[in-house]
Amino acid sequence: MLQFTVKRLLKGLFCVWFIWSLVFCMVRVTGDPTDWMLPDGATEEEMMTLRTALHLDEPMAKQYTDSLTDLLKGNSGESYYYKRDVAELYKERMGATLTLAIPAFTLAILIGIFLGTVAAIRHDSLIDRITMSGAIIGYTLPSFCLGIILIYIFCLKLRLLPSSGMDSLRNLVLPMVTLAVSPLATIARFTRSALLDVMNREYIDGARMKGVSELAVTIRHGIRNSLIPVVTGIGMQLGTLIGGAVVVETVFSWPGVGMLLVTAAKERDFPTVQYGILMVAFSVNLVNILIDISYGYLDPRIRETFK
Amino acid sequence: MKRPWGIPPSILFLLSVTSILVVVSLLAPVIFPIDLGATDLPHRLAPPSIFGMSDSGYLLGTDYLGRDFAIRLLYATRTSVVLAFFGLLAAGVLGIALGVIAGVFGGIWDDIIMFLINVRHSVPAVLIGIIVATIFNSSGLTLILLTALIQWTKFARQARASILQIKSESYIECSRSIGSSTFRIIREHVLRNIASPLIVVTTLTISSIILFESTLSFLSLGIQPPDTSLGVMVSAGRDQMILQPWQVLLPTAIIVLIVMTASLTGDWLRDRLDPKLRKR
Numbered sequence: 001m002l003q004f005t006v007k008r009l010l011k012g013l014f015c016v017w018f019i020w021s022l023v024f025c026m027v028r029v030t031g032d033p034t035d036w037m038l039p040d041g042a043t044e045e046e047m048m049t050l051r052t053a054l055h056l057d058e059p060m061a062k063q064y065t066d067s068l069t070d071l072l073k074g075n076s077g078e079s080y081y082y083k084r085d086v087a088e089l090y091k092e093r094m095g096a097t098l099t100l101a102i103p104a105f106t107l108a109i110l111i112g113i114f115l116g117t118v119a120a121i122r123h124d125s126l127i128d129r130i131t132m133s134g135a136i137i138g139y140t141l142p143s144f145c146l147g148i149i150l151i152y153i154f155c156l157k158l159r160l161l162p163s164s165g166m167d168s169l170r171n172l173v174l175p176m177v178t179l180a181v182s183p184l185a186t187i188a189r190f191t192r193s194a195l196l197d198v199m200n201r202e203y204i205d206g207a208r209m210k211g212v213s214e215l216a217v218t219i220r221h222g223i224r225n226s227l228i229p230v231v232t233g234i235g236m237q238l239g240t241l242i243g244g245a246v247v248v249e250t251v252f253s254w255p256g257v258g259m260l261l262v263t264a265a266k267e268r269d270f271p272t273v274q275y276g277i278l279m280v281a282f283s284v285n286l287v288n289i290l291i292d293i294s295y296g297y298l299d300p301r302i303r304e305t306f307k
Numbered sequence: 308m309k310r311p312w313g314i315p316p317s318i319l320f321l322l323s324v325t326s327i328l329v330v331v332s333l334l335a336p337v338i339f340p341i342d343l344g345a346t347d348l349p350h351r352l353a354p355p356s357i358f359g360m361s362d363s364g365y366l367l368g369t370d371y372l373g374r375d376f377a378i379r380l381l382y383a384t385r386t387s388v389v390l391a392f393f394g395l396l397a398a399g400v401l402g403i404a405l406g407v408i409a410g411v412f413g414g415i416w417d418d419i420i421m422f423l424i425n426v427r428h429s430v431p432a433v434l435i436g437i438i439v440a441t442i443f444n445s446s447g448l449t450l451i452l453l454t455a456l457i458q459w460t461k462f463a464r465q466a467r468a469s470i471l472q473i474k475s476e477s478y479i480e481c482s483r484s485i486g487s488s489t490f491r492i493i494r495e496h497v498l499r500n501i502a503s504p505l506i507v508v509t510t511l512t513i514s515s516i517i518l519f520e521s522t523l524s525f526l527s528l529g530i531q532p533p534d535t536s537l538g539v540m541v542s543a544g545r546d547q548m549i550l551q552p553w554q555v556l557l558p559t560a561i562i563v564l565i566v567m568t569a570s571l572t573g574d575w576l577r578d579r580l581d582p583k584l585r586k587r
Binding site (some may be wrong): 011014015016019020023026027074136137139140141142143144145148149151152156165239240242243244246247250261262265266268273277280283284 | 429430433438538549555556562566
């Protein structure tokens with residue numbers, strides 16, 4: 001188990017390093033940000049001064065090794081645009097994104113698993129059909145369309161909720177719902193099919209024959225055994241959630257890290273883009289590793305193979 | 308009427324509606340030749356004439372620059388469908404080639420390709436799209452290349468998994484023992500036997516591509532005005548939401564229709580082609 005974990009961690013770190021290097025080269029290959037940063041009609045001299053200040057006049061290899069050593073020392077660099085430490089910048093905006101993402105993801109997991117379970121227990125019933133039709137619409141409707149439609153209904157027509165800003169809890173409702181719908185629908189579908197698959201197994205019939213009540217069969221034998229595909233499914237939703245947060249923040253003018261990253265890309269703010277992608281790649285890899293390790297705890301059969 | 312291959316009526320219905328829409332939109336430049344850039348400001352935001360709502364002469368009214376909304380909607384659908392087609396083609400060719408290499412040759416090739424798949428999945432598709440489209444200029448070609456770059460992993464994974472399954476089958480060994488070259492085995496046996504799961508992946512990937520393209524175009528990082536796509540239509544319709552909500556709702560409905568058709572057809576095909584799930 002320990003050997004597996006270490007190997008998996010090293011692989012993840014290598015992957016994060018590779019992505020960081022890729023982004024590093026890509027942003028530099030495609031152009032010089034000093035054209036964007038200075039006003040029109042800036043002299044060649046001014047441009048050179050700025051380039052020197054940003055270390056862009058040095059050879060690529062030196063820029064690369066310098067940035068990498070800085071990063072390993074915990075120094076994330078300074079944003080070209082905000083003239084501030086990039087890590088600080090992300091830390092400031094992280095709060096806004098997490099206020100949005102944590103309730104949205106919790107909502108998606110709880111309601112998704114609940115609806116999926118209900119649909120599986122009562123499968124082929126009216127409730128199953130309604131839930132699954134809702135789920136299909138939930139993951140086919142793009143989040144930006146959903147956001148705009150929600151703004152139209154609740155802000156413009158009913159005048160119940162604000163469409164932007166973030167000063168009260170009421171501001172949170174629409175962006176949170178918009179962000180939650182797609183992962184919720186996917187988790188509900190995943191749970192339903194995983195549970196249906198398990199409930200057809202022989203050990204479920206065995207438990208029923210022992211006289212265990214249907215509720216206990218579903219919870220103790222059904223749900224517990226369907227957890228592995230459900231947890232994998234939830235883990236895969238993290239990427240969707242990060243991508244979704246970027247779009248939702250744009251639609252609702254929510255000042256989180258997604259907005260920061262999009263503006264940084266547009267401004268060619270190299271250090272901010274690099275650090276943002278680094279953080280995303282790091283968290284996605286970390287969650288995937290945690291999921292792989294959690295298999296061992298969820299399923300004793302898998303734990304055996306680690307020994 | 309006997310339904311071919313036992314296709315459920317709901318999917319048959321969705322498939323027919325989507326096919327008609329796609330064919331009409333592909334023919335749009337022939338049926339309604341217009342200049343996408345031309346504006347007609349005196350007629351801006353004209354009401355629709357459908358269902359006798361007005362006598363403006365525009366079936367679905369006009370947009371904020373006085374352009375016929377119905378015709379633009381067809382052009383938008385056409386752009387999205389054409390981009391999805393070429394993106395799918397590029398992603399399929401790239402992904403199947405890498406998947407076959409990983410599955411057939413194994414060893415270090417397999418490690419490298421699996422690593423690249425992991426790299427791709429470490430960053431969400433929308434983020435890759437935003438970064439690449441802002442750094443390079445955004446155009447139809449960029450979108451197609453981006454689609455290939457993002458979606459190839461699904462094909463590669465499926466091709467690899469299917470090959471690992473059939474690798475030890477006796478017909479492969481027989482073919483090798485009578486002296487077939489690796490290339491011949493790949494062409495004659497491997498590709499033919501992994502075709503059906505790949506058809507399923509293709510169908511399911513269409514939905515991701517349509518969603519991806521419309522999201523990027525909505526963020527004004529995809530197709531640029533005066534050209535239009537479904538995402539551009541939603542983005543432009545947003546400002547007319549109070550007076551003419553259909554300018555957002557109709558392009559949204561077309562996105563949902565295409566995505567839903569593709570994903571339900573894909574699900575159905577998967578159940579249909581997987582003998583383990585076939586109940587009869």
